[in-house]
Amino acid sequence: AQTVTQSQPEMSVQEAETVTLSCTYDTSESDYYLFWYKQPPSRQMILVIRQEAYKQQNATENRFSVNFQKAAKSFSLKISDSQLGDAAMYFCAFLAGGTSYGKLTFGQGTILTVHP
Amino acid sequence: EPEVTQTPSHQVTQMGQEVILRCVPISNHLYFYWYRQILGQKVEFLVSFYNNEISEKSEIFDDQFSVERPDGSNFTLKIRSTKLEDSAMYFCASSNEGTYGYTFGSGTRLTVV
Numbered sequence: 001a002q003t004v005t006q007s008q009p010e011m012s013v014q015e016a017e018t019v020t021l022s023c024t025y026d027t028s029e030s031d032y033y034l035f036w037y038k039q040p041p042s043r044q045m046i047l048v049i050r051q052e053a054y055k056q057q058n059a060t061e062n063r064f065s066v067n068f069q070k071a072a073k074s075f076s077l078k079i080s081d082s083q084l085g086d087a088a089m090y091f092c093a094f095l096a097g098g099t100s101y102g103k104l105t106f107g108q109g110t111i112l113t114v115h116p
Numbered sequence: 117e118p119e120v121t122q123t124p125s126h127q128v129t130q131m132g133q134e135v136i137l138r139c140v141p142i143s144n145h146l147y148f149y150w151y152r153q154i155l156g157q158k159v160e161f162l163v164s165f166y167n168n169e170i171s172e173k174s175e176i177f178d179d180q181f182s183v184e185r186p187d188g189s190n191f192t193l194k195i196r197s198t199k200l201e202d203s204a205m206y207f208c209a210s211s212n213e214g215t216y217g218y219t220f221g222s223g224t225r226l227t228v229v
Contacts, residue, residue: 033215043205045159045220052215091159095215101147101171103161104218 002027002094006107013082014115020067021077021110023092031097034068034075035104040088048090051075053097079112087114118142122208122221129198129228137193137224139208148191149209149218150183152176159207165191198228 003026013019025034036048051059051068058066063083067076079086092107121140129135141148150162164171165183180202182194191210195202205225209218 035217037220042222043225044222045207045209047217047219050217093159097215101149101164101166101211103149103164103172103174104151104159105161106159108158 002029002032002096002105004092004094004105004107006090006092006110008110009108010111010113012113012115013079015082015084017082018078018080019082019112021079021090021092021112023075023077023107025073025075025092025094027073027094027096029096033095033097034066035093035095036064036066036077037091037093037106038086038088039091039109040085045091049077082114084114084116087112118219120208120210120219120221122206122224124224125222126225127227129226131200131228132197134194134196135198135226137195137206137208137226139191139193139221140189141191141208141210142212142219143189145210145212145219147171147211148183148185149211150193151207151209151220153205153207153223154201155204162193162206195226198226200228202226203228 032053034051038046049061063080089109093104123138148165153159163173163177205223207223208221211218
């Protein structure tokens with residue numbers, strides 16, 4: 001079974017600054033995918049970024065990038081030029097490969113506050 | 117952009133009553149899921165559904181729960197004889213290829229009183 005741990009219950013950042021959210025995971029799988037989801041106050045889960053474990057290159061999506069350290073089983077999210085709209089709960093999630101419909105295993109979440 | 121639609125957004129029910137939570141997945145998606153999030157806790161997998169049958173279910177998904185795709189568009193989660201501890205946010209999701217990430221609905225907040 002997989003576990004996902006987010007050790008930061010809360011983080012805060014000033015608008016326009018950079019913040020990094022941490023995530024570690026434990027798995028015996030060799031083929032897997034990692035995701036960051038954003039959950040704003042509306043409660044909808046929004047996919048932020050995705051990383052394939054077989055790719056060494058870190059994924060980036062505009063102001064969002066990840067630092068994927070496979071050996072350390074670490075998958076952190078960096079948000080650059082933070083905006084007020086980035087304020088939300090952020091969840092790290094793991095998906096084992098091998099099927100098209102596997103279940104996501106989520107971390108506990110990190111609440112991000114953005115100060116103007 | 118295509119959306120996963122869930123109704124109702126909030127439902128209050130008496131303990132012991134049956135509830136049906138409804139979802140309309142994205143039309144060309146093949147895989148469907150239910151997750152739940154008890155307030156302040158992590159999001160937990162309940163069940164995945166493909167080709168009109170359950171692909172995988174969690175320990176949470178016991179005989180109290182059932183899923184159905186009654187027509188070509190709806191995907192429902194039925195909870196029989198609700199308990200107080202069933203109070204949670206229930207998310208429906210769908211995917212075409214799960215490794216690209218799922219599309220989640222906005223959730224149904226279920227309150228059991």
